[in-house]
Amino acid sequence: MKALVYHGPGQKSWDEVPDPTVSEPTDVIVQIDTTTICGTDLHILKGDVPAVTPGRLLGHEAVATVVATGSAVNSLAEGDRILVPAITSCGRCANCKRAMPSHCLTVGGVGWIFGHLIDGTQAEYTRVPYAETSVHRLPSGVTDVQALFLADILPTGYEVGIRNGQVKPGDTVAVVGAGPVGLAAIMTAGLHGASRVVAIDKVASRLEHAKQFGAGYTINADDDVDAALAELTDGQGVDVAIEAVGVPETFETCARIVRPGGVIANIGVHGAPATLHLEELWIKNITITTGLVDTVTVPMLLSLVRDGRLPAEMFGTHEFALGAILDAYDVFANAGEHNALKVVLKR
Numbered sequence: 030m031k032a033l034v035y036h037g038p039g040q041k042s043w044d045e046v047p048d049p050t051v052s053e054p055t056d057v058i059v060q061i062d063t064t065t066i067c068g069t070d071l072h073i074l075k076g077d078v079p080a081v082t083p084g085r086l087l088g089h090e091a092v093a094t095v096v097a098t099g100s101a102v103n104s105l106a107e108g109d110r111i112l113v114p115a116i117t118s119c120g121r122c123a124n125c126k127r128a129m130p131s132h133c134l135t136v137g138g139v140g141w142i143f144g145h146l147i148d149g150t151q152a153e154y155t156r157v158p159y160a161e162t163s164v165h166r167l168p169s170g171v172t173d174v175q176a177l178f179l180a181d182i183l184p185t186g187y188e189v190g191i192r193n194g195q196v197k198p199g200d201t202v203a204v205v206g207a208g209p210v211g212l213a214a215i216m217t218a219g220l221h222g223a224s225r226v227v228a229i230d231k232v233a234s235r236l237e238h239a240k241q242f243g244a245g246y247t248i249n250a251d252d253d254v255d256a257a258l259a260e261l262t263d264g265q266g267v268d269v270a271i272e273a274v275g276v277p278e279t280f281e282t283c284a285r286i287v288r289p290g291g292v293i294a295n296i297g298v299h300g301a302p303a304t305l306h307l308e309e310l311w312i313k314n315i316t317i318t319t320g321l322v323d324t325v326t327v328p329m330l331l332s333l334v335r336d337g338r339l340p341a342e343m344f345g346t347h348e349f350a351l352g353a354i355l356d357a358y359d360v361f362a363n364a365g366e367h368n369a370l371k372v373v374l375k376r
């Protein structure tokens with residue numbers, strides 16, 4: 030089969046590689062119908078994730094068809110159309126049992142293994158371990174493209190942003206960073222009754238997208254964010270500040286704009302320490318949350334998509350054949366230039 034192979038920092042190619050085979054009774058083999066590229070894949074290609082070794086097939090998001098099943102698999106069969114989420118769950122370890130498969134102990138303590146510790150989904154076929162406890166069969170009313178964005182970005186924005194942020198009816202929610210993940214938080218803020226959603230980004234086109242995804246207010250990060258939010262909230266600050274960039278500056282922005290008693294929900298993957306101004310925050314009754322997505326809300330999000338409540342397809346701005354994945358990487362890596370959010374790769 031063909032697959033996108035990581036050959037070390039800065040190097041990737043679309044190569045002929047061996048087909049995957051069932052190696053554990055709990056495995057299934059799937060044909061990839063639709064996959065995409067994540068910002069994390071770009072981090073890997075920069076060499077930021079040393080656990081990814083040369084020869085690894087990348088990708089951790091897919092809609093796929095089951096083509097073979099291991100001997101212990103009873104509830105999935107050849108021909109089933111499934112969502113393969115970014116997180117693998119054994120379903121049995123202590124962390125899976127506490128609904129935290131992001132730290133599944135059986136697969137090594139971090140549930141994100143596709144395109145990281147095992148071969149991923151940017152390929153014609155993929156081996157899916159612990160399939161019965163990890164994947165989701167898709168209802169007929171949900172398209173491949175809609176389901177694809179439930180593999181990672183939608184549950185990330187919702188679980189790590191809105192749910193960890195304890196968003197409540199009537200809340201003012203600020204989302205710092207309007208990339209796909211921040212937009213997913215913006216899109217799902219209404220599920221918890223947020224009344225005002227403010228998007229903050231440096232890029233004007235991202236702020237335009239944010240309006241379409243449900244932000245009633247936008248602020249350019251280069252303007253006076255603190256003053257604009259003080260005016261909007263009568264000097265109080267926002268109820269929930271969601272960090273969706275992953276740099277110290279934006280975490281520190283969240284810490285300044287949150288009201289006393291509010292929540293800072295960090296989503297961004299940080300590579301450098303941010304300063305925690307406890308000398309100001311100690312008296313503010315703030316809650317700070319962090320987390321890796323669990324993807325445990327996928328069934329709920331799928332129901333919302335099926336019933337027309339969540340237009341998940343909005344994230345897909347560019348479409349390519351799977352074999353043109355190198356072109357798709359070029360577009361995604363220069364998203365600003367192409368006004369791109371997510372690329373859709375189809376078999």
Ligand SMILES: NC(=O)c1ccc[n+]([C@@H]2O[C@H](COP(=O)([O-])OP(=O)(O)OC[C@H]3O[C@@H](n4cnc5c(N)ncnc54)[C@H](O)[C@@H]3O)[C@@H](O)[C@H]2O)c1
Nearest residue numbers: 068206207208209210230231250273274275297298321322
């Ligand atoms: N916690 C998790 O489980 C999880 C899962 C997936 C992704 N992530 C992380 O979430 C973050 C966002 O992901 P994404 O795919 O949307 O990334 P992205 O790079 O596509 O988007 C980031 C956005 O932030 C904006 N930005 C950059 N600097 C800014 C600044 N100083 N102020 C305001 N806006 C700024 C950019 O213009 C861009 O629109 C990344 O750090 C990613 O690694 C976390």
Ligand SMILES: [Zn+2]
Nearest residue numbers: 067068069181
């Ligand atoms: Zn991802």
Ligand SMILES: [Zn+2]
Nearest residue numbers: 119122125133
């Ligand atoms: Zn587990």
